[in-house]
Amino acid sequence: MTNLLKKIWLDVFYRRLNTENWARKKGAKVGKNCRLLNITFSSEPYLVEIGDHVSATSVHFETHDGGIWVFRDKHRSWDIIKPIKIGNNVYLGLDVIVLPGVTIGDNVVVGARSIVTKDIPANSVVAGIPARVIKSIDEYYEKVKQDVKDTKLMRSSDKKKFYLNYFKQWQKD
Numbered sequence: 001m002t003n004l005l006k007k008i009w010l011d012v013f014y015r016r017l018n019t020e021n022w023a024r025k026k027g028a029k030v031g032k033n034c035r036l037l038n039i040t041f042s043s044e045p046y047l048v049e050i051g052d053h054v055s056a057t058s059v060h061f062e063t064h065d066g067g068i069w070v071f072r073d074k075h076r077s078w079d080i081i082k083p084i085k086i087g088n089n090v091y092l093g094l095d096v097i098v099l100p101g102v103t104i105g106d107n108v109v110v111g112a113r114s115i116v117t118k119d120i121p122a123n124s125v126v127a128g129i130p131a132r133v134i135k136s137i138d139e140y141y142e143k144v145k146q147d148v149k150d151t152k153l154m155r156s157s158d159k160k161k162f163y164l165n166y167f168k169q170w171q172k173d
Helices: 003-017 019-026 066-071 137-144 156-166
Strands: 035-037 048-050 054-057 084-086 090-092 108-110 124-127 132-136
Touching (some): 019 035, 108 137, 124 137, 132 137
Parallel strands (some): 035 054, 048 084, 090 108, 108 124
Antiparallel strands (some): 124 132
């Protein structure tokens, strides 16, 4: 297999089949029991460390500051590159962007489409552009526990029946 075909296989097909191993092959350090769907890296994936039990969907990890492009004519060799570290038990919502030098602590929820520009402390829920702490993980737990339904382990047909019954106003006649 030519190098080009290997690159296409790794970047297109293998990435979709097993994102965690694809990320490892790109050089990222990835912990156990992660759910990584359609993630992307900038040019230094080897500077990204993802802890255990991390969920990320369409998340981009940006390890360099491309803004110094405007100085490229004067300083051709300049780079600003910093590592990214994601703790354990972290949920990164849809389309989150994590910028260079950021560390996200353990037990953190990052809201969808947030841009994480600075370190996030453990046990936090953050959201926004830029992402800011909006509550503690304990406050989030108290808020969501009233809405939880024990359906995650149900077969899809049983789950469908449960929710159609629960939300009768959406059930079709």
